[in-house]
Amino acid sequence: MTLVLQILLSFSILSLVAVGGANAVLPEMHRQLVELRGWMDDATFSQLYALAQAAPGPNILVASVMGWHVAGVPGMAAATLGMLVPAAVLAWGMAGLMHRLRGAAWLKPAQGGLVPVAIGLILAAGLTMAQASYSHGVWPLLVVVAVSTVFVWRTDYNPLWVLAGGGVLGAVLLG
């Protein structure tokens, strides 16, 4: 039980410093789980991270996999709740604050100021993912990146086709 509570506590702290999401908090997660608590070794941390990447959804769910490894289903529940709830409560509070301030003339422009930062970071995330794809040394994957970019940018068609195509190509070229 105390272990589960420790997991809950560790991930609650991580949740509150995770500005920028999972990738921003990964070094600190490593420090907490591997160096501080000694719950797993380096190799396991990397493998669990890779495992989490195979599932869809927000990358932050890497926390759930780590929790599972440390303490099974209760560990997974504790890590997931610890990671999600504090941040969600803050977001809830922020939404309430925005609602209360909605008449203020400066609110919309101030909020608008955050937009380019958010889009810039999305762009960087995409470029980082593209670079990771190329690290396999298979150039057709870069073609997939390029086709997918144009497909999503210039059309409103469902990008599921590009993802499926990429998956098939990956299985053929890398399998």
Added chain:
Amino acid sequence: MPDAPPALVRPSHAALFLGYLKIGLFGFGGVAAWARRVIVEERHWLTEREYAEILGLGQILPGPNVGNAAVMIGRRFHGLAGALLATSGLYCAPLIILVGLCLFYDRYGQAPAVEPVMNGIAAGAAGMVIGTALKMTGKLKLSVEALAVLLLAAVAAFVFRLPLPLIVVLLAPVSIAFSLWRAGLLGGAKGAAQ
């Protein structure tokens, strides 16, 4: 692409959950691109600008920006129930899949051999994320200084690999100041808040 934005739709409780279920289920390699597609393009819950503004707020808070946006969007439409529905919809499918993967890992001691397929999907997802950023930039008609901030943020994160919190702390105040200045609010407009 049609320029006239379609009428906005207020999602029901079920629609909110199902929309976020789809975002979570399809969001390989991150959910930012699917969230925008479902919310803005497919279901018309929010305009491009409204969504971008909520996402911007989600970015400066800790936690995944899309997760924070789910709380805020859920609350906007259906209060606490909405926030809970959107959030649980978002994480429901990925968690079920993760449990399956963990069971496999426990049993065979290694991640299942889906890596080649996932790498291919990740390439498609990378393009999807880049395309989404380009599409939002195009549709939002950003000012010159906003474009500069956008590029600076991207370069800082991608080229120089600066920690994201640092980028947000450095760039957000500058960008907000630019935006307030554009709106003619910087200096002399202190009383506008209250």
